[in-house]
Amino acid sequence: MEISDKLAGGVTIVDLTGRIDSTTARSVGDKLTSLIHSGRTRIVIDLARVSYISSAGFRVLLVAARLAEGGNATLALCRLSAEVRKLFEVAGLVDLFEIHQSRPEGSVP
């Protein structure tokens, strides 16, 4: 799992590459938690290069979204791959997240 983040126009884009499962979920969760605690108010996670997400992966995204809400921040997802979107649909979690088709304007992948 590769994780990187950049700030563009007040929006923090988090780029993830690989699988978010029980092996990698911890590092994803830690990254999101530290961004929220550091005061980032608008975070968008780009899932275009994520091939699989397990319940452990859903958990860190859901917990981070909740943490963001409590800190007056927002956490959104964008560019879900077809495989990952299918997993969100099966789990019935699509409407629990703010999901966008594309990256925020001005941010280059």
Add this chain to the structure above:
Amino acid sequence: LLRALLGIRSVVVIRASQADGLAAAVSDNLLATQGTRDVALVCVDGPAPVPGAFYNALTDVPFKPDLALICTPAAAAVDALERAGQNGIRIAAVITPDPDGPEQSTPLKTALKDAARRSGCRFLGPGSVGINMPAIGLNASWTPTCPTAGKLALVSQSAMICASVVSWAAARSIGLSHILSLGDEADIDVGEALEFLAADRRTTSILLYLRSLSAARTFLSSARAAARIKPVLALKPREKALPVRLADALIDRDEVYNAVFHRAGLLRVSDTAEWFDAAETLGISPIRRGGKLAIISNGQGPADLACSIAGERLAKLQDKAAAILSRQLPAGFQSTNPLVLGRNATAENYAAALAALQDDPEVGALLIIYTPSPTDSSTSIARMVAEKAGGSSLAFLACWFGAALDDVARAQLTKSGVSLYDTPEKAARAFIHLDRHRRNQEALRQIPISRRHQLVTSDTEQSPSGRAAVPALLSSDELETTAFLVAYGRIWRAIKRGRTHLNVEESRDLLRAFAIPVRPFSDRGFRELPLSFAVVDDAVFGRIIVLTAAAMRTVVLPPLNRELTGELAIKATAAVSRATGIDLKAELLQDIVIHLADLAVEVPEVIGLETASVGLTDGNLVITEARIRVGVPGPLRSHLSIHPYPRELEERVSLKGGREMLIRPMKLEDIGLYHKMLNSVPKNDLLLRFCSVFGDLTQAIPTELLANLIHFDYSRDVTFIAIGAGAAGETIACGVVDAFVSPGREEAEYSILIHSDLAGTGLGKALMVKIISYCRAQGVGTLFGLILRNNRRMLGLCARLGFATATDDPEDDMVKMALTL
């Protein structure tokens, strides 16, 4: 860290000039056992009372102390610790008690912890007795006695227990190796103390006194590692803490602690005398095979006393043994257990009885009781028993109850591994200790793997809610079923809507996703049983599983497997059978307990679960309904006290030449394979891997050291082992890589060893890639290794993997190479 105490050369006591009782006692004891060590006394508040070993400041001391004993008034303790650290002292015992009591958040403890962090000086206490180490002849404590050197170590959360036990043991000439008084455990805790004692070759058994635990996972991890190597005997009074609530019932915290000790491989004892008796028994006579106790005696009364203690652990003799006995014993004697041979029994009668019982599969241990008799066969019977015990797979216990036994015969018994007791009750209790210890050791060897991971992932069944089945999404190497994902998503939808409990349908879907059979209460033929299952959240130990069968309650810790639930299932089904007359298959009950444990492990969102009714339908054990409480989980795996085996980290690799290897996290049972590997690799390879850790590499590597070098706490560090096939197809360890991760995960130090026969096959690279990806996934900042300058192969591999030279001093044999992750 604590191991440094063994080589201690110098000690400083930091105290007030007008010492109180504690400081004066510590100073006197230290000076009395000083030997060739340097000792200094530093007064923090003015001129020293007398010249000589007294100094006005730490900086005046003409040598660098290895250990500081802080006995100042509380107001000066923090400064004393900080100055000790600034002067290069790495370990201290804060003997000064905390005026605000044992709570962790007091001003003194907070300040001491900050001072330790700043200055780099770790400490025991506050409120520690100090350090009393008879093994090296040092009494750096206020306990007035330094017992004789022995093989038992004591680690205690209570200062007064330390002081009392030291005197108690000294009065009975019982030797001790080390006495570690933890005080309030603001820094060094019971886990670290156990790790030190596990690795200490002078200690064969550990006596552990516990008041309570707060860091469940680190305790369990250290205790499990220690108990693998040597017996750990826990004495713990009942806790006054609030009981755990389960519906309308309350679970005593003691039931939870019993479950914890069982999984940690610790033997719990009920009083001080039993503590020492059990330590002696387990130190002398490890049980060699499972089974129950058979008693051979020349008197009915003493045998009955032993039977009353052994209870259900008495063997029921098999027909074969009974038939042999009835032929060989004098007329009028019954072939039952206990086997009473009568007051005129001879060595031949005892020998015949022993021979008949030797092969009885029900028997695991023999207790030979001899009471004074007119035949005076004491010596001949003792010699015969010693002879038979020598080559036997049974455990032998003996009691010469009031009968004389000469020193030669006594020595013969001891040499043959026969444990000798002065009363039948003590001997029977010793067997119970052996048996419980063996069971605990078996529990310790178990590494349960979630069975949901073994379920077939093609999930085409009809959805329980009646919706169309969702086609399988997951390939064979992906682990989660569609049914599970559906149930999991519903939990979060409930949480998002602010609900604290799942509804009936959501609960049933979740149970079914874990293969737990659910049927409506209205099912025709449903017969309710006095059974219930629960998942409960314990404040210290996280999720626990509670099984209640006909009012008999059992607490177990997840994760679980068939071996860990066998005995519990047999007892529970027997209780159900007694109450209802219905014979329930133990396997059915085991399945539900194991799957519930899987659920508790894998769904931390489930905070509590209680079944409403459990019963039989068409021969299947089913649950009609469960009340499931949900909530937002804490950090990863923080809901468990035993981290499950991380199966997802297993990986198959093909080496050059086509040889297959399995790289996976090391398990406890791999120690033997690892040991064999180390003993077979060339000494030069060992030197490259361990440098001087093992000292003299021409000697066999001690298991204690080895076990201490391997990580089994999967939440903390990990050791990966490469398993392959040997020349004869046998399973062998081919390589090992591990990483010590710093507490804040800023960096990790790796170490690697592969058999030189496999050099150039790609195994080294495969192991390095594994540890790099693991550390990266764990969020480690930098991975580094210290490599011997002449280990060109490793230096080259690291360079190819992107490591850069971090430090390279031509004067140093080692080169540090680091990779930013």
